[in-house]
Amino acid sequence: MLKYISRRLAYGLAILVGVNLLTFFLFFSVNTPDDMARLNIGGKRVTQEQIEKWKAERGYDKPLYWDAARQGTERLTHTVFWERSVSLMMLEFGRSDARQAVDIGHEVKVRMGVSLQLAVPIFILQLIISVAFALLLTFFRNSRIDFWGVVLCVLMLSISSLFYIIVGQYFFSRVLRLVPINGYEPGLDAIKFLALPIALSLLSRLGGEARLYRAMLLEEVGKDYVRTARAKGLSEPVVLMRHVLRNALIPIITSAGAYLPYVFLGSLVFESFFGIPGLGAFVIEAITGQDFAIVRTMVFLGALLYIASNALIDVVYTWVDPRVRLT
Amino acid sequence: MGFKIVILWTDVALWALAAVLVGYIVRLVRRPHLRANWQRVLRDPAALSAGVVLSLFVLVTALDSLHFRRALADSPAGERFYETRTESVLDLLLSRQIEMRETSYSAPLAYQGFNKDSVAHGSEVVREFPRLAFGGAHLSDPATEWTGDLIRRALSGLAGGALAAVLMAAAMAAILAPSHGGWRHGLRDLLKDRTHYPWRAALLTLTVVALLAGPVIALMGHYHVFGTDQTGNDVLYQSLKSIRTAFVIGALSTLATLPFALVLGILAGYFKGWVDEVIQYFYTVLTSVPNVLLIAACVLMVQVFLDKHPEAFETGAERADLKIFLLCVILGVTGWATLCRLVRGETLKLRESDFVQAATAFGVSDSRIMVRHIVPNVMHLVLISLVLNFSDLILYEAVLTYVGVGVDPTMNSFGGMINLARSEMSRDPLVWWSFAAAFAFMVSLVLAANLFADGVRDAFDPRSRKLRPQVLSLKARKAQAATQAAQNKQGA
Numbered sequence: 033m034l035k036y037i038s039r040r041l042a043y044g045l046a047i048l049v050g051v052n053l054l055t056f057f058l059f060f061s062v063n064t065p066d067d068m069a070r071l072n073i074g075g076k077r078v079t080q081e082q083i084e085k086w087k088a089e090r091g092y093d094k095p096l097y098w099d100a101a102r103q104g105t106e107r108l109t110h111t112v113f114w115e116r117s118v119s120l121m122m123l124e125f126g127r128s129d130a131r132q133a134v135d136i137g138h139e140v141k142v143r144m145g146v147s148l149q150l151a152v153p154i155f156i157l158q159l160i161i162s163v164a165f166a167l168l169l170t171f172f173r174n175s176r177i178d179f180w181g182v183v184l185c186v187l188m189l190s191i192s193s194l195f196y197i198i199v200g201q202y203f204f205s206r207v208l209r210l211v212p213i214n215g216y217e218p219g220l221d222a223i224k225f226l227a228l229p230i231a232l233s234l235l236s237r238l239g240g241e242a243r244l245y246r247a248m249l250l251e252e253v254g255k256d257y258v259r260t261a262r263a264k265g266l267s268e269p270v271v272l273m274r275h276v277l278r279n280a281l282i283p284i285i286t287s288a289g290a291y292l293p294y295v296f297l298g299s300l301v302f303e304s305f306f307g308i309p310g311l312g313a314f315v316i317e318a319i320t321g322q323d324f325a326i327v328r329t330m331v332f333l334g335a336l337l338y339i340a341s342n343a344l345i346d347v348v349y350t351w352v353d354p355r356v357r358l359t
Numbered sequence: 360m361g362f363k364i365v366i367l368w369t370d371v372a373l374w375a376l377a378a379v380l381v382g383y384i385v386r387l388v389r390r391p392h393l394r395a396n397w398q399r400v401l402r403d404p405a406a407l408s409a410g411v412v413l414s415l416f417v418l419v420t421a422l423d424s425l426h427f428r429r430a431l432a433d434s435p436a437g438e439r440f441y442e443t444r445t446e447s448v449l450d451l452l453l454s455r456q457i458e459m460r461e462t463s464y465s466a467p468l469a470y471q472g473f474n475k476d477s478v479a480h481g482s483e484v485v486r487e488f489p490r491l492a493f494g495g496a497h498l499s500d501p502a503t504e505w506t507g508d509l510i511r512r513a514l515s516g517l518a519g520g521a522l523a524a525v526l527m528a529a530a531m532a533a534i535l536a537p538s539h540g541g542w543r544h545g546l547r548d549l550l551k552d553r554t555h556y557p558w559r560a561a562l563l564t565l566t567v568v569a570l571l572a573g574p575v576i577a578l579m580g581h582y583h584v585f586g587t588d589q590t591g592n593d594v595l596y597q598s599l600k601s602i603r604t605a606f607v608i609g610a611l612s613t614l615a616t617l618p619f620a621l622v623l624g625i626l627a628g629y630f631k632g633w634v635d636e637v638i639q640y641f642y643t644v645l646t647s648v649p650n651v652l653l654i655a656a657c658v659l660m661v662q663v664f665l666d667k668h669p670e671a672f673e674t675g676a677e678r679a680d681l682k683i684f685l686l687c688v689i690l691g692v693t694g695w696a697t698l699c700r701l702v703r704g705e706t707l708k709l710r711e712s713d714f715v716q717a718a719t720a721f722g723v724s725d726s727r728i729m730v731r732h733i734v735p736n737v738m739h740l741v742l743i744s745l746v747l748n749f750s751d752l753i754l755y756e757a758v759l760t761y762v763g764v765g766v767d768p769t770m771n772s773f774g775g776m777i778n779l780a781r782s783e784m785s786r787d788p789l790v791w792w793s794f795a796a797a798f799a800f801m802v803s804l805v806l807a808a809n810l811f812a813d814g815v816r817d818a819f820d821p822r823s824r825k826l827r828p829q830v831l832s833l834k835a836r837k838a839q840a841a842t843q844a845a846q847n848k849q850g851a
Contacts, residue, residue, distance in 0.1 A: 050644035058656055067663060169828075179828040186813070190750065190806040192757045194777045195798055202784050213785075247826045293649055300651055301758055305781075319655045320763050322663075327656055334649035 040346075044339040051335040052117045055328050065092035065112070071322055072129060090129060090325075091115060120332050128318075129325040136329050139314060146216065147310030150226055150303065151295040154233050158241065159288050161234060163277070166245035170253060171272055182246070188239025196236040197305050204228055214307035229302045241287075248283045252276045281352045285345060292341030293334055361430040363441050367677065368684040369607045370424045376610060377421070396739075399818035404560035406814020411564045412807040416602055423449040423603040426676070445676035449603075453596050455580055459493035461591035467792050468582045470495025470505055494583045512581070513574040520573025524566035531558055586792035588779065594793050598800045600771035605804060607683055608690070608756040608766075609749040615691020616748075620698035621741060625733050627699070628706025629725070635703070642696035650693065651762065657689040658764035679767035686759075686766065690752065698744045705737045739819040746815045750808035753801070773801045 069086040070078050087093040094112050102110050109115075119126060125136035169181045205213040211228045252258065253276055261271045303312035311330070318326035349356040387394050400406050425448045428441040450457060464473035471488040478489050490496070498504045528549065535545035535554060552559040575595070578584050585594035627638040645653070665682060672678040709715060710733070718728050753773075759765035760774025768775060780794035816823050 046640070047644055047647055050640065051648055054644060054648070055656060058660055061660075067667070071663065174828070182828040186809055187806065190802055190809050191798075192754045192773075192777070192801060192805075194757055194761060194774075195801075198777070198781060198784055198794065202789075206785070247823075250826050300762055304762075315652065315655075316762055319659065322659055324659075327652065327659070331648050331652050331656060334652055335644075335647040338647040338649070 040343055044343070047339055048121065048332070048335060049117075051332060052120060055331050056113055056117065059324050059328065060096055060112075065096075068092070068129065068322075068324060090127075116328075120329070125329045126325060129323050136326060140311065140329070140333065143309060143311045143314050146218075146308060147303070147312060148295070149222055150229060150308060150310060151299070153226075153230050154299075155288075155291060155295050157230070157234055158237060158291075159284075162238060162241035163245055163284065165238065165242040166249055167272060167277065169242065169246045170249040170276070171268065173250065173253070182243060185239040185243040185246075188235075189243065190239075191236075193233075193236040193301060196232050197302065200228060200232040200235075201305070214305070216306075216308045225306070225308065229299075229306045229308065233299065233302055244287060245280075245284055248280045248287075249276055251283075252280045255279075278352070282349060282356075285348055285352065289341055289345040289348075292344070293337040361439065362427045363430070363439075365426040365428055365445050365674075365676070367426055367445075367680040369611065369680055369687075370426060372611050372614075372684070372687075373420070373424050373607065376614065396818045398556075400811075400814045401556050403814040403817065404557035405810045406817075407557055408560045408564040409807040409810035409814065411561050412568070412803060413811055415568065416606065416804055416807070419449065419599060420603045420606040422452065423447045423600065428674075443674050445674050449599065453599065456593045456596040459583065459593055461491050461493065461583070461587045462489075463587070463591055464589060464790055465491055465494055465583055465587045465591075467584060467586040468494075468509060468578065469586065470498060470501040470582075473790070491583075493581075494587075495581065497581055509578070509582075512577045516574035516577025517570060518573070519577065520566075520569040520571070523569040523573070524562075527565050527569075528562055531562060585796040588793055589783075594796045597771045597776060597793075598796045601773045601776060601797070602800065602804065604683065604766055604770060604772040605753045605756060605801070608687060609752045609808070611684070611687035612690035612694065612752050613745045613748045615688050616695040616698055617691075617741065617745070619692065619695035620702055621734070621737070623695070624699040624702025625706050625729055625737065628703040629710055629729055629733065631707070638699070638703070642699050645693060646696045651759070653693050654689055654759065655762065655764045657693065658686060658759075661685045661689070675769055679770040682767045683770065690755075694748075698741065701740050701744065702737050705740055706733055709733055709736055743812075743816045743819055746808075746812035750805045750812065753805055753808065757801070773797050 065087050066083055069083040069092070073082055073086060084093065092112055094110055094115070097111055097113050098107060100107065123137070125140065128134035128136060165181075169178050172178045172181075201213060204210050205228065211224050214225075216222065216225050249272075253272075257279075258271060258275060261275050262268075266274075300312040300316055302308070303310045304316045307313075314326065315330050317323075318330070387397060401410070426445050427447075428443075428445055431440045431442060461472070465471070466473055470491055472491060473488075475486050476489045477484050478487055479485075490501070495501055495505060495508075498508060528546070531549055532542045532546035535549060535558070536542040539545040539548050539554075548554055549558055549562065575584050579595060583593050583595070585598065588594055588597065623638045623641070627635040661682070665678065669678075672681065715728060715732055718732060723731075756765055756772065757774035757777055760772055761778050765774050766772045776793050776797040780790075780797065783790035784794060817827060
């Protein structure tokens with residue numbers, strides 16, 4: 033187990049270095065720090081002085097990858113890439129490029145809490161509701177209920193989540209006035225702001241997920257051990273809940289686990305639509321404001337969470353299925 | 360009047376894709392064993408109907424993918440100047456819709472504007488809903504004539520649609536005639552769904568389309584059937600233009616994933632060892648970055664590049680087109696990991712199979728084995744994932760455009776329409792028609808793509824067939840049980 037964990041950690045670190053290289057290369061291969069400065073300062077007449085000042089304040093006044101003027105290891109370490117990457121790896125995110133007053137680390141901490149409030153209920157309820165719906169369809173397989181259920185799923189997954197949001201917001205907030213249109217308040221008041229986005233997010237993903245889980249369940253239903261269970265005289269609900277569901281859990285967990293990073297990063301669309309100040313909204317602001325420091329931090333965080341959630345899924349496997357051993 | 364053909368990047372890609380498709384069809388016709396799976400797709404009524412709808416969308420896309428610029432009438436003889444506006448053949452067909460530009464919002468089929476305005480009646484100025492410049496402009500007294508005119512036009516359109524449906528039924532019967540013993544039998548078998556392919560479903564789909572399109576076509580010369588947007592542009596025209604954008608994103612992005620996924624997946628699976636390790640590392644790095652973020656980062660980069668080089672484009676259309684083309688490339692480059700993993704797995708399995716072992720024993724080179732034996736045997740996976748991806752990408756485009764990293768704002772797209780609809784839905788009174796039009800077109804496109812993809816998956820992946828909800832087999836089983844019971848009774 034210890035060997036497994038250490039190998040896993042080393043691979044995770046290698047991936048993070050790769051992600052770092054990739055994003056750095058993406059940003060700086062096309063745009064020089066000068067372009068970024070010009071973009072951020074804005075205005076028609078930007079002097080070279082202003083640009084130099086902007087760069088010096090943010091540490092972009094060094095060479096990007098290689099400093100030929102220096103000696104020894106400083107050639108490598110006295111570069112933008114080295115300084116930025118090392119600080120990211122140490123989880124020191126620094127300050128926003130556009131607004132120096134914004135401490136990214138602090139923002140991430142505050143906003144992640146808000147995102148979690150939205151995303152944790154979504155994640156848990158999503159799993160329960162989708163699996164329950166899929167179980168229902170599996171129970172009634174080869175019947176009209178199954179057929180029309182799948183038709184409904186296909187129809188639902190053909191509708192863009194944006195439509196669910198706009199119609200839901202219009203209907204529940206404007207016509208029925210059940211919940212506020214958008215906004216957020218901390219504490220218990222958050223519930224009334226979060227209820228609608230949670231419900232709409234569940235609805236928008238139900239079709240696709242239920243259909244997927246139904247396929248996974250049906251895959252198991254066809255197997256011999258299920259026939260044996262039935263032959264023992266077990267009732268269909270017991271067969272489904274105790275045998276089929278347990279064995280279908282591995283693929284279900286794998287596909288649900290893919291959403292784990294988004295639990296922390298928040299949903300870009302839902303947060304910005306409902307004015308919830310989570311990480312998703314933060315990213316959208318950064319994208320529209322072309323703030324590279326924030327976008328890079330979020331990419332790094334996303335990768336970190338992906339690696340962590342994959343490790344978590346592996347641990348859950350051993351718990352769900354004793355046959356799986358981590359070696 | 361002359362014109363200059365404008366060749367946009369996406370046009371080239373789309374027509375090249377069409378050429379490849381035609382080549383593939385020719386190959387299919389010559390090889391019966393390849394044809395069998397596609398025949399299975401066509402025998403699925405849902406997939407066939409979806410295919411019919413998709414081909415209508417393809418037709419619109421094709422018409423919208425032939426671009427040109429008109430010559431200016433007053434250019435001096437020696438030198439030709441061209442308009443800055445780039446038009447397509449679809450624009451030519453819908454030129455009346457482009458000309459019918461109002462000043463602001465107007466509801467579907469309206470003859471009055473949506474907002475009150477100061478209108479001069481002689482010397483007196485009154486605040487009222489102004490008459491539209493084009494919508495219902497032919498009516499002299501709209502208050503009394505409007506309803507009658509609408510009904511008359513809609514009915515004539517319906518009649519035209521019905522006539523078209525009857526003609527199509529007759530044409531199908533004529534085609535079926537030789538194999539069904541005369542056109543009368545052909546028609547009867549067609550209507551009773553006793554044909555080899557489910558032609559009745561296709562006919563039904565076409566009839567529905569004809570009945571919907573008939574009234575729209577009959578009305579669109581004199582009214583804005585889907586209303587107008589804030590700047591007075593016809594929403595029907597915008598929706599039709601958005602189809603091409605959706606298609607370009609769906610088709611070209613899936614295509615752009617292909618080279619990476621196929622080549623790297625096969626290399627990883629075939630050579631194993633360090634090649635596999637390196638390629639796996641690559642796609643893990645890519646997949647570990649949340650997709651939207653990676654795409655946003657790439658699009659930002661491209662955006663700055665385009666801003667820095669304004670001299671590279673003659674017209675705004677070319678700029679918007681290059682942007683969408685690059686977006687497709689980005690979606691492709693960031694999205695190949697899943698398919699690559701699938702191809703790698705399949706290749707790992709295939710390289711141990713007998714025919715590959717035999718080829719290796721005969722001394723066939725690695726590259727030849729990969730091209731001749733592995734590639735054809737992973738193509739079904741590629742095909743399934745391509746068609747399944749298509750609809751996802753269309754939905755994705757809307758989200759990306761909403762986030763601000765999608766297509767150019769000057770380009771018509773469903774994402775752009777939804778984005779605008781967001782503020783329109785909070786107006787009072789409500790402006791709902793752009794949103795409804797985007798919804799109707801987008802759902803029919805994505806639904807058709809999904810149903811067709813399901814058909815393809817069922818046909819090419821036998822394992823998925825048993826996951827299909829089957830009411831029909833249930834019916835058949837019940838019927839069988841009933842006959843068996845009857846026989847038993849007789850026996851007793």
